[in-house]
Amino acid sequence: MVPDFLTIAEAGALIAKRDLSPVELTQSRLARIERLDGQLHSFIRVLGDQALAAAREAEAEIMAGRWRGPLHGIPIGLKDIYETKRVPTTGHSKVMIDHVPQADATSVRRLTEAGAIMLGKLATHEFAFGGPSFDLPWPPARNPWDTTRFTGGSSSGTGAAVAAGLVLGGTGSDTGGSIRGPAAYCGLAGLKPSYGRISRAGVLPLAFSLDHAGPMAWTVEDCAILLQAMAGHDPADPASADRPVPDYRASLAREAKGLRIGLIRHFYETDNQANEATRQGIASAVKVFEDLGCSVRELRVSPLADWAACGIVIMLSEAYAIHEVTLRERFVDYGEAFRDRMALAALITGADYVQAMRLRRELMTELAKAMTDLDLVITAAAPSEAPTFDAVSKFAIFERPSLTMPFNVTGSPAMSVCCGYTANGLPLAFQLVGKPFDEATVLKAAHAYEKATTWRSIRPRSPLP
């Protein structure tokens, strides 16, 4: 009997020892999808036959002594903006409902080469932007901790599917917080790596200069395993960085002692006021880091609204440039959330975009200088636990400045880490941010935090609330 919940590291170790069959593991996840996804709607396409065939192939390879690594035989899910060869990739939109790519996205190919089993395509906000929406070809994903609640977006299906144990990990994308938001609301670890670290080739774009592909999983260690497979230079992505890829899992073994952390408290205490539970969660996390031998000091940077305004004007402008023609021709084929938010982009001038890019340069320099004598920054990942669906308005993303957008503006690696639960059992999170291309330090610190706390032992109840 395969347990309901396994991490990638646990399952990978069992598979390597031939104590767990990739076929049985895949079958167990398919059965779980069958049992639970009618309530969660995390999948928009389950690739059962294809996944089982790949699992059989993985099993045969492993039995023949050709174990590829910790992802070999591990079932994962792909946000439906990651292109998959001969499998529809829709962006959760009627507009691309018939889109069948002829090749895998680079990161999908790399995950496949590492031996991962693609279990299916996961729900997203429409084109990673418009949602949660109830007027699209598929319903929005629901939060396994409370199905009346929002998963966060836009990697909503990945957040729900990982938290519910339908997959052991998955891919997300993050243009303004779309990995870290769902990770926070669903209680996962979610890493937005540095801009340029993971290829965006074959990932449907939202905003060219802000888009990041990245991993989501139950633990930091699992994110490190996924990142290892996904990262690396790709000539097919013009923004891909030709930088060495370190051994991320090895970096987890190093002590966090001595790390210098800056706490950006004003982001969540005044600029976008977090609720008491979130503040307490972060205060407790700071104490844990201090107990681990890290030094923590407060850091002040520009107001959050500056970072968010900069990011949103860039995001809307770039996204509008991508969708402009289709918006003119097929406006009502988009969901209302996407099209009405995007209509606002038509009000942005060329000068606005250039001013945003000028501010971006200033803000990037500001954070780099502020972190000169720091290794990491800690701040909130979300202002509260997951809200109910009816509390999320169509223009919610404009109402309060995003806590995650600053690090899309700078391209810094940033990770959402669960830091406890509310009294009614909903996950809380903080955000850990590193220097460009120093994902290893982010992962090391986040892993040390996870090991020092007990939050990873708590999973959503079954049957789902």
Place this chain on the structure above:
Amino acid sequence: MAIASAEPKLTPYFAPSMRTLYPRHPFIGFSFATFGFTVSETLEDKGEHIVKTQGMTAAEVEAALARAGLKIPEREKPEIAAAAHFIEEMAARLRRKRTMAAEPAHIFPPPGEPLNAVIQADLRETTRRVLGSLTAREE
């Protein structure tokens, strides 16, 4: 005119006090007649004086969307117009005093390299200044 301010003043996109300026529309909560910032507003931010442009009326928003070629359902037009202030508020935040030569991050490089160069340049300058201020004895 620059307004000196030691601490940044924290202002949401749309300050709550501004909401009170606009009577609520019976259907969507905002008045179109007074929609937007009909007078120039200022924000103090990092010691700079940010000037907002004249706000758009609902009719102007509708005209801009029509000019963009967007065929927006009638029901959604007032909602979009009512949300246009978010864009105006954000755009206002982007306009601030800069030198003419302040470049945009228009060619986005892999983060790290150019910024490191900036930091290194600053460190070099700081080191030069400190060393330059020392007396011969301190040297």
